[in-house]
Amino acid sequence: MNPISFLTQMLRIAVPYLFAAGGGVVAERAGIISLALEGFMLTGAFSATLGVHYTGSPWIGLLCGIFGGLIFGLIHAVATIRYRADHVVSGIAINLLAIGVTRFFLKLAFDSSSNSPRIEGFGGNQAWYGFDNPLLWMGILVAPVLAYFLYRTPFGLRARAVGEHPAAAASVGVKVAKVQYIAVATSGMLAALGGVFLALDQHQFTDQMTAGRGFIAVAAVIFGRWDPVRAAIACLFFAAAETLQIQLQGTQLIPSQFIVMIPYLLTIIALAGVVGRAVPPAALGKTE
Amino acid sequence: MEGNGQTELIEALSGLRPIESGLIRMGGHDVTRKNVSERRDSGLSHIPEDRHRRGLILDYSIADNLVLGLQDSYVQRGLLDGKRITANAKEQIEAFDIRPPSAEIPARNLSGGNQQKVVIAREMGRPFSVLLASQPTRGVDVGAIEFIHSELRKARADGKAILLVSAELNEVLALSDRIAVMYRGRMTRVMAASEVTEESLGEYMMGTRKDSAA
Amino acid sequence: MREKLEEALFPPVVALLVALICGDLLIMSYGQSPATVYRLLLEGTWGNAYGFGQVLYKATTLTFTGLAVSIGIRAGLFNVGAESQLAAGGFLAGLLGLALSPSFPLALAIPACILAAAVGGGLVGAVPGYLKVRFGAHEVIVTIMLNFVVLALLNWIVAGHLHVPETLHTPEIRNGGIARLSSFIPAFHGSAANLTIVVALITAGLLWLHLFRSRRGYELRAVGLQPEVAEYGGVKVGSTLMRAMILSGAIAGLGGINYVLGYKGYYEEGFAGGAGFLGIAVALVGRNHPVGVVIAALFFATLSQGGLAIHALVPKQLVDVLQGVVILAVAMSVPEVRSALRKARKPVAA
Numbered sequence A: 001m002n003p004i005s006f007l008t009q010m011l012r013i014a015v016p017y018l019f020a021a022g023g024g025v026v027a028e029r030a031g032i033i034s035l036a037l038e039g040f041m042l043t044g045a046f047s048a049t050l051g052v053h054y055t056g057s058p059w060i061g062l063l064c065g066i067f068g069g070l071i072f073g074l075i076h077a078v079a080t081i082r083y084r085a086d087h088v089v090s091g092i093a094i095n096l097l098a099i100g101v102t103r104f105f106l107k108l109a110f111d112s113s114s115n116s117p118r119i120e121g122f123g124g125n126q127a128w129y130g131f132d133n134p135l136l137w138m139g140i141l142v143a144p145v146l147a148y149f150l151y152r153t154p155f156g157l158r159a160r161a162v163g164e165h166p167a168a169a170a171s172v173g174v175k176v177a178k179v180q181y182i183a184v185a186t187s188g189m190l191a192a193l194g195g196v197f198l199a200l201d202q203h204q205f206t207d208q209m210t211a212g213r214g215f216i217a218v219a220a221v222i223f224g225r226w227d228p229v230r231a232a233i234a235c236l237f238f239a240a241a242e243t244l245q246i247q248l249q250g251t252q253l254i255p256s257q258f259i260v261m262i263p264y265l266l267t268i269i270a271l272a273g274v275v276g277r278a279v280p281p282a283a284l285g286k287t288e
Numbered sequence B: 001m002e003g004n005g006q007t008e009l010i011e012a013l014s015g016l017r018p019i020e021s022g023l024i025r026m027g028g029h030d031v032t033r034k035n036v037s038e039r040r041d042s043g044l045s046h047i048p049e050d051r052h053r054r055g056l057i058l059d060y061s062i063a064d065n066l067v068l069g070l071q072d073s074y075v076q077r078g079l080l081d082g083k084r085i086t087a088n089a090k091e092q093i094e095a096f097d098i099r100p101p102s103a104e105i106p107a108r109n110l111s112g113g114n115q116q117k118v119v120i121a122r123e124m125g126r127p128f129s130v131l132l133a134s135q136p137t138r139g140v141d142v143g144a145i146e147f148i149h150s151e152l153r154k155a156r157a158d159g160k161a162i163l164l165v166s167a168e169l170n171e172v173l174a175l176s177d178r179i180a181v182m183y184r185g186r187m188t189r190v191m192a193a194s195e196v197t198e199e200s201l202g203e204y205m206m207g208t209r210k211d212s213a214a
Numbered sequence C: 001m002r003e004k005l006e007e008a009l010f011p012p013v014v015a016l017l018v019a020l021i022c023g024d025l026l027i028m029s030y031g032q033s034p035a036t037v038y039r040l041l042l043e044g045t046w047g048n049a050y051g052f053g054q055v056l057y058k059a060t061t062l063t064f065t066g067l068a069v070s071i072g073i074r075a076g077l078f079n080v081g082a083e084s085q086l087a088a089g090g091f092l093a094g095l096l097g098l099a100l101s102p103s104f105p106l107a108l109a110i111p112a113c114i115l116a117a118a119v120g121g122g123l124v125g126a127v128p129g130y131l132k133v134r135f136g137a138h139e140v141i142v143t144i145m146l147n148f149v150v151l152a153l154l155n156w157i158v159a160g161h162l163h164v165p166e167t168l169h170t171p172e173i174r175n176g177g178i179a180r181l182s183s184f185i186p187a188f189h190g191s192a193a194n195l196t197i198v199v200a201l202i203t204a205g206l207l208w209l210h211l212f213r214s215r216r217g218y219e220l221r222a223v224g225l226q227p228e229v230a231e232y233g234g235v236k237v238g239s240t241l242m243r244a245m246i247l248s249g250a251i252a253g254l255g256g257i258n259y260v261l262g263y264k265g266y267y268e269e270g271f272a273g274g275a276g277f278l279g280i281a282v283a284l285v286g287r288n289h290p291v292g293v294v295i296a297a298l299f300f301a302t303l304s305q306g307g308l309a310i311h312a313l314v315p316k317q318l319v320d321v322l323q324g325v326v327i328l329a330v331a332m333s334v335p336e337v338r339s340a341l342r343k344a345r346k347p348v349a350a
Helices: A003-029 A037-055 A058-082 A087-110 A134-152 A154-164 A166-171 A176-202 A213-223 A228-247 A256-271 B006-014 B036-041 B051-055 B062-066 B082-095 B112-124 B142-157 B169-175 B198-206 C002-029 C034-045 C049-074 C082-099 C106-135 C139-162 C196-213 C215-225 C227-232 C237-254 C256-260 C275-285 C290-309 C317-344
Strands: B044-047 B130-134 B161-165 B178-183 B186-192
Touching: A003 A037, A003 A134, A003 A154, A003 A176, A003 A213, A003 A228, A037 A058, A037 A087, A037 A176, A037 A213, A058 A087, A058 A176, A058 C317, A087 C275, A087 C317, A134 A154, A134 A176, A134 A228, A154 A166, A154 A176, A166 A176, A176 A213, A213 A228, A213 A256, A213 C139, A228 A256, A256 C106, A256 C139, B006 B044, B006 B130, B006 B161, B036 B044, B044 B112, B051 B112, B051 C227, B062 B082, B062 B112, B082 B112, B112 B142, B142 B161, B142 B169, B161 B169, B178 B198, C002 C034, C002 C275, C002 C290, C002 C317, C034 C049, C034 C290, C049 C082, C049 C196, C049 C215, C049 C237, C049 C256, C049 C275, C049 C290, C082 C106, C082 C139, C082 C237, C082 C256, C082 C275, C106 C139, C106 C237, C106 C256, C196 C215, C196 C237, C196 C256, C196 C290, C215 C227, C215 C237, C227 C237, C237 C256, C275 C290, C275 C317, C290 C317
Parallel strands: B044 B130, B130 B161
Antiparallel strands: B178 B186
């Protein structure tokens, strides 16, 4: 096993997690539970596929992906903020909706129940080990940029305040709803970028191609205790485990099913407080 | 005055708050290790300070609220006996003049005073030997206050022990045989009502005067 | 009483209307007439015996998962793990059915396998229950994560040791099979509907009794509504929550018998097919009431089967979209309706 190939594969696997977990951190720090990351990702993947298919340009695809994530992010935002729907239910509904909508339009646009035609992606030059893909760079930059915004800008401060004590924030003039809308819309767009990377990397859209990655991102957010950089490290860790499993495929050292379990088991353990307590933002989930 | 440990004391006595040290005895029996329902079964009733937070399930009907903490005794062949629960409700509604006199409406729909009457009907309408009454007339209209005071006096005449916690000085002075002042978590003075003057009471409450803890 | 009925019924009605409008739009975008499509949907589901049988079959599983989620919600717990509880239940039932010899009396084998299913689901449900009571771990995330863990575990067991070569399922059970409806009512020939329906309805009835007529049910609902008041009243909140989670898991586990004992006769990878998650929708639309759950289960089953029926005119994916729309619409209308109705009623003066 070659360390360079391990690292490059690990990064490739990590990028969707990095994007989605970043989105998760943003929304949840502002108090909105983000179980819809899976749906946002899927929407981003599909929108990007449509964009690239009809224009031939991956950059247009990227913009379309962001747009798709924005729309679904806004749906989640309106449901939870304006209509005070239960965050968990809304998240699950959006995931189901995303599956349905992408399937519906997959049939409509490409007359297929399983996948789209092949599309162009970014990069592809083996000599660059994946670094000729701008999305890879963007994925790596999500965590530090988010950390900066969250901890060093006024908007970040307001967002965090809203997630901890919305009433107190409102009393000093913070427009709680507006902050939450922006946070959730951002989470939609970020998670969608994860899907964009997936679709362009695999050069097509397949039905339910996100395959639970959005939930691994949720696990990373919790395991990283709602901090952008820690969540990113969790993403890398999970991606490393996955890469290890793929590279060890033939050797049967540890059954693949157990490697798959790792992120989920770790999250459960984190929640049980065995590795210190995982304390969410105080007002997370409460928009009633 | 509130904030000096009265809430915590009541919680400890009722079993809602764990005790670090000390002993609680009721009727000669040590109840320190007993949980909430065991203490209730031993004859302890509790009118909680905040009826919305502790005292009533707002979405339950008056009838259902009246059996909270007593549901064990309404079990018949594995299920709750609806007829007896309704009959009990009718009795209590009449005895305590709860309005509107309908057993099935949710507690949420009642006025503050009537909600408190439901709590009191439940806590005082059952057999008890000790009553913890925390701010029993808070948020209650004048007519209901009178009613509650007369119920408390009746219970006292019946030989029941009542621990009344109140921020209303007049209420304390009017109802009590003995008065205890709490300051910063300790009982700074316990005295017979006849000994009390307004000034001395005020001084104990402000903490400018203290005796040994009771 | 009337107020509770209003609060309960308005949201699903609203959701239905919203779904109808969305359906109309999507159908028209395919150049079809909504009326034609809806008529075809009804004909293909309630209009013929086979279709109706399929609806009943699907509704049965959804009834179990819907009941499971709803009892959790009544206790204030959100069980998102019905999918893996369902799978675990089906697996244990299939295992026992495999282990029992064919000469064992069927009248004992079936209840034994049903019990096994409940135990399977209950065990999985106990985990989030314990973690919540002991550590305060939020059951939503725990159940979601546990879904993946349990399904991976089951996959490892079956793929490694228990599967029939070239397939993803265990060998056929030797005992404990539940009869198909088609063996009594020939019209149902070909459909998967089986006597598990009876078990589902009995479970719904028992759950109703438990929730609304038993002491434990009174305590469970109290804990779900206002746990601090329940505690004040002497209810042991922790054990109530634990019991609720185990019960929820067990009921979801029961759902597994529909496929494993009643339909295919073996446990198969992925047989749950999303029924666990759809159970959340069923519970929501059914307003967490056993009767509502049964009706909602029939609704979603009709939608699902209907998708296949309208396949010629509109892609069945339409149904997937409508499912999501319905759930979202109900979720959004519940708080709206509640506050609108509260404003309309005023508290009665003393």
